[in-house]
Amino acid sequence: MATERTDLGMTARRLARRDVVSVTPDTPITKTAQIMRDRTVGSVLVTENDELVGVVTDRDIAVEVVADDGSSSLTHEDTDIEMLTAQDVMTPNPQSVDADAKIQRVLRAMNDAHVRRIPIVDDHQVVGVIAFDDLVLHLAGECTHVSAQLDSLAEIVHAESPPD
Incomplete structure (x- = not known):
């Protein structure tokens, strides 16, 4: 039976997706949406x-630009959607996690910020993004590993137990 510890001590840097999709603050919101569609992502970082x-x-x-019955100041009749930029719609100063943080810290930060995706930074530079789905897949793998370890241990206990 293997006695190695699982990957629960994994750092954010190791789990993060490095293919970060980003735009600048002055990128038109229509272009931002096209980038999101073309890259099949639910968010972009503004750098x-x-x-x-x-x-x-x-x-x-959807809420700030498209919804016409919301409280957004961006959805007035005289607003030209072509003039809106990423900066007009973005959440400024978003929660991020240090690249050397453990997975538990990532989960806590996502929960505290009520987000499903979180930027991973190293010395204020973006090095990746972790999505909630990434964490679920990682933790499911951990559960599978622990289950295999328990099955192996159960076999040993059963083999060394006296017969009934």
């Missing part, structure tokens, strides 16, 4: 001089 300044999610676009 300026390689530093994280905001996040735009598909929900931000």
Whole structure:
């Protein structure tokens, strides 16, 4: 039976997706939405001089730009959607997690910020993004590993137990 510990001590850097989709604050919101569609992502990071300044999610676009009965100041009749930028819609100064943080810290930060995706940073530079789905898959793998360890232990106990 293997006695190695599971990957619960894994860092955010190791789990993060490195293919980060980002735009600048002045990227038109229509272009931002097209990038999200083309790259099949639910959010983009807004960066300026390689530093994280905001996040735009598909929900931000739906609520702030498309919904015409919301409280948004962006959805007035005289607003030209072509003039809106990522900066107009983004969540500024989003929660992020240090690249060396453990997975438990990532989960806590996502829960505290009520988000499903969180930027991973190293010295204020974005190094990746972790989605809630990434965490679920990782933890499911951990559960499978622990289950296999318990099955192996049960076999040993059964083999060494006296007969009934």
